[in-house]
Amino acid sequence: LAKTTQPISMDSYEGQEVNITCSHNNIATNDYITWYQQFPSQGPRFIIQGYKTKVTNEVASLFIPADRKSSTLSLPRVSLSDTAVYYCLVGDSRYGGATNKLIFGTGTLLAVQP
Amino acid sequence: DTGVSQDPRHKITKRGQNVTFRCDPISEHNRLYWYRQTLGQGPEFLTYFQNEAQLEKSRLLSDRFSAERPKGSFSTLEIQRTEQGDSAMYLCASSPSRDILQSISYNEQFFGPGTRLTVL
Numbered sequence: 413l414a415k416t417t418q419p420i421s422m423d424s425y426e427g428q429e430v431n432i433t434c435s436h437n438n439i440a441t442n443d444y445i446t447w448y449q450q451f452p453s454q455g456p457r458f459i460i461q462g463y464k465t466k467v468t469n470e471v472a473s474l475f476i477p478a479d480r481k482s483s484t485l486s487l488p489r490v491s492l493s494d495t496a497v498y499y500c501l502v503g504d505s506r507y508g509g510a511t512n513k514l515i516f517g518t519g520t521l522l523a524v525q526p
Numbered sequence: 527d528t529g530v531s532q533d534p535r536h537k538i539t540k541r542g543q544n545v546t547f548r549c550d551p552i553s554e555h556n557r558l559y560w561y562r563q564t565l566g567q568g569p570e571f572l573t574y575f576q577n578e579a580q581l582e583k584s585r586l587l588s589d590r591f592s593a594e595r596p597k598g599s600f601s602t603l604e605i606q607r608t609e610q611g612d613s614a615m616y617l618c619a620s621s622p623s624r625d626i627l628q629s630i631s632y633n634e635q636f637f638g639p640g641t642r643l644t645v646l
Contacts, residue, residue, distance in 0.1 A: 453639075455639055503633050512557070514559075516569050
């Protein structure tokens, strides 16, 4: 199983860009990199997913270098409502498209201050 | 609301009692997952259904735990003889098969709000 490592916590201020980096040195060829967001007392919410290079959607950008051993979630101009735990996940390639169970780490608690 | 719903949202029980949780997935989703989350940790996979078939169970799912999805729609998770260590948030998630909805991302699952279990 690919293991991910990300900072336990980060602090930011409203309006700043936040970059959360995740290491996944043992990522397999067929693995995708996925990020989820979780607010207290709620279930996680899918943010973005990528395989290589850069992916952008209306919420965030995901940067993946050529070796794919790390990835960076970029949140532009954060607000107080972006305070949450952010999880970096790497797909379990042993299961491919069969199960797609998600393997969560402990995540990064992002605290946005005014 | 067409999202994943779970019932109840909170459950307090005494050790040794049985509890049952219900999950209603998004209607067109044939894949359903149960996860458990304890304080300060990420969710941990418990079990997976494709339609009514339970295709995978985690070793975390002891013999006191049983899950069903009888008609391939809603699912129930039962815990018998609850223990204090069972106290956690129980999360349900659903997703469609990619051959049904190609626009869905590979690892995108839709989570419900969870059921918080407290065992006294």
